[in-house]
């Protein structure tokens with residue numbers, strides 16, 4: 095997810111990456127081993143959240159360093175990015191259940207024969223879920239996978255604010271792109 099690969103990329107779409115895919119020069123430790131909060135998060139603990147006065151707090155010390163977010167991040171829902179990813183994720187979850195593809199009681203696939211749109215959408219759902227960062231590792235890529243999956247399933251989407259949709263290209267654009 096961090097490097098913007100591994101999802102099911104539908105041929106007609108262009109997928110974008112968040113800056114995290116490029117600016118994180120030291121890989122996973124940049125965030126997971128950032129300046130720790132005691133022994134609860136960061137450092138060798140690698141956790142990203144800790145308990146403080148009975149509530150869960152996000153460890154933002156890795157986000158707020160120079161050349162990254164410069165102190166602007168107070169929690170992981172920066173600019174509402176996480177809420178947007180989760181809203182799309184929930185829409186896809188519902189669409190897969192309504193389509194009889196996902197078993198809501200097990201969160202596993204209902205065995206069957208599926209089209210590329212259905213199987214790809216299911217795969218992207220499980221991929222975003224299994225990443226477990228709720229879009230933080232690469233918000234644009236996660237949103238692109240979720241949006242293109244919804245679109246391929248024919249679900250009218252609630253458009254997300256700000257962030258670009260996975261760009262669906264015309265067949266001419268696809269030919270031009272392939273010949274580059």
Ligand code: HEC
Nearest residue numbers: 096114118121122124125126142143170225226227230231
């Ligand atoms: C840009 C910062 C950043 C980078 C780089 C990063 N992560 Fe994360 N990661 C996060 C955040 C933020 C979360 C969400 C933590 C939460 O909300 O509990 C997370 C969550 C996770 C989780 C789920 C943890 C849990 O408790 O559920 C795993 C596993 C994980 N990351 C692994 C990795 C791996 C492996 C890499 C390197 C390939 C990596 N991360 C790189 C920020 C980062």
